[in-house]
Amino acid sequence: MNAPHASSPVWPHSAVTQVPYALYTDPAVYALEQERLFRGPTWNFLGLAEEVPNAGDFKTNLVGDTPVVLSRDVDGSLHAWVNRCAHRGALVCRELRGHSASGTHTCVYHQWAYDNRGQLVGVPFRKGLGGKGGYPADFDMAKHGLQRLRVECIESMVFATFDDQAEPLHDYLGPVMLANIRRVLGRPIEVLGTARQHMRGNWKLYAENTRDSYHGALLHLFYPTFGIYRPAQDSAAVMDQGHRFHNLFQIMTSGAGGDVSEYQNKGMRAMPAADSLADSRVIEFKDDYADGISLTIQSLFPNVVLQQIQNTLATRQIVTRGIADTEVVWTFFGYAGESAEMRAHRLRNINLVGPAGFISMEDGEAVEVVQQGLAGVEAGAASVLSMGGDSDADLDRLGMDENSIRGFWRGYRQFMQL
Numbered sequence: 077m078n079a080p081h082a083s084s085p086v087w088p089h090s091a092v093t094q095v096p097y098a099l100y101t102d103p104a105v106y107a108l109e110q111e112r113l114f115r116g117p118t119w120n121f122l123g124l125a126e127e128v129p130n131a132g133d134f135k136t137n138l139v140g141d142t143p144v145v146l147s148r149d150v151d152g153s154l155h156a157w158v159n160r161c162a163h164r165g166a167l168v169c170r171e172l173r174g175h176s177a178s179g180t181h182t183c184v185y186h187q188w189a190y191d192n193r194g195q196l197v198g199v200p201f202r203k204g205l206g207g208k209g210g211y212p213a214d215f216d217m218a219k220h221g222l223q224r225l226r227v228e229c230i231e232s233m234v235f236a237t238f239d240d241q242a243e244p245l246h247d248y249l250g251p252v253m254l255a256n257i258r259r260v261l262g263r264p265i266e267v268l269g270t271a272r273q274h275m276r277g278n279w280k281l282y283a284e285n286t287r288d289s290y291h292g293a294l295l296h297l298f299y300p301t302f303g304i305y306r307p308a309q310d311s312a313a314v315m316d317q318g319h320r321f322h323n324l325f326q327i328m329t330s331g332a333g334g335d336v337s338e339y340q341n342k343g344m345r346a347m348p349a350a351d352s353l354a355d356s357r358v359i360e361f362k363d364d365y366a367d368g369i370s371l372t373i374q375s376l377f378p379n380v381v382l383q384q385i386q387n388t389l390a391t392r393q394i395v396t397r398g399i400a401d402t403e404v405v406w407t408f409f410g411y412a413g414e415s416a417e418m419r420a421h422r423l424r425n426i427n428l429v430g431p432a433g434f435i436s437m438e439d440g441e442a443v444e445v446v447q448q449g450l451a452g453v454e455a456g457a458a459s460v461l462s463m464g465g466d467s468d469a470d471l472d473r474l475g476m477d478e479n480s481i482r483g484f485w486r487g488y489r490q491f492m493q494l
């Protein structure tokens with residue numbers, strides 16, 4: 077990893093222990109991120125392959141701000157192309173998802189038609205009418221297809237990049253990240269549904285939040301109150317091989333002690349009035365992988381999280397919606413062939429997360445209160461990100477450092493050339 081550049085006016089010093097607040101508020105930074113991150117050599121999550129199971133299926137999405145379509149061709153291959161008509165720029169696919177029985181996607185404006193790979197296959201009145209109008213004789217359909225992205229998959233996760241020179245997805249993720257993806261997705265899955273969580277805050281506040289173990293038991297009182305997250309639990313935070321920008325938290329069911337009273341005796345906030353649940357099945361954990369790991373939050377730079385919280389399984393795509401707006405798209409899944417009882421349990425568990433979940437609602441609020449607090453912030457002001465010094469080492473106990481967030485920023489600076 078290259079050392080951060082120290083000459084940028086946005087980030088004038090090399091430390092990642094002080095993050096300039098302008099990064100969350102400056103539209104020029106947002107524009108640069110679109111160019112250097114989302115249209116640059118990063119791999120961006122587009123969806124799960126099971127969302128487009130059949131030839132002709134498609135899903136519209138965004139890579140950064142850019143509208144993109146993920147589609148499956150007749151030979152089963154997956155393709156991604158910019159959802160912007162090569163004629164005059166209109167959206168070609170306007171539905172969130174769908175199926176084209178004909179295998180073509182036709183722009184509503186002047187009906188240019190594209191195949192599942194984004195190649196132009198039809199232009200109305202191409203030769204004009206009655207010998208008049210039309211396109212010049214040398215108009216080449218092959219040169220007017222939709223802009224294509226490179227697509228690669230790991231298990232069911234489909235990623236795309238705009239950059240032909242980007243390193244292969246497997247190298248980009250590295251062995252530590254691949255191992256957990258295979259752990260969670262190494263068997264057939266079924267998509268259970270999606271939910272969208274809108275946050276009036278910068279996308280990086282959410283990216284930080286998912287790498288922020290410090291807040292886990294402090295913001296989310298539900299965790300310690302009901303013993304999902306206890307101080308003495310075995311836990312770990314690991315980054316990718318270069319200690320860069322991807323991060324994986326794990327919490328094991330093992331670990332001595334750590335009941336609710338232990339947590340409360342430390343004098344921290346808790347939920348004293350809510351010490352029992354009317355239906356405790358919502359927090360039950362069934363060990364899907366027989367490895368005792370009850371929670372993994374895996375953040376893959378720049379825009380997706382793969383999560384297992386108890387038995388809720390989901391991807392969370394972080395979608396930029398402007399300098400101070402973010403949408404998190406949750407796609408929940410279970411395993412094909414699991415019992416009706418297990419499926420019902422998984423659906424019950426989902427009450428923990430998503431926009432109205434007992435836990436994730438608070439992360440959305442955290443993003444918003446930071447963005448609100450940054451209104452009117454003076455130039456040059458920065459956050460304090462020095463818990464754990466300036467280390468980005470892996471940790472075997474969560475909550476006492478901000479190492480993973482600094483890892484995110486080191487990667488961010490590398491890609492942004494800041």
Ligand code: FES
Pocket residue numbers: 161162163164165166183184185186187188
């Ligand atoms: S803008 Fe799409 S066909 Fe004209």
Ligand SMILES: [Fe+2]
Pocket residue numbers: 285291292295296435438439
């Ligand atoms: Fe959180």
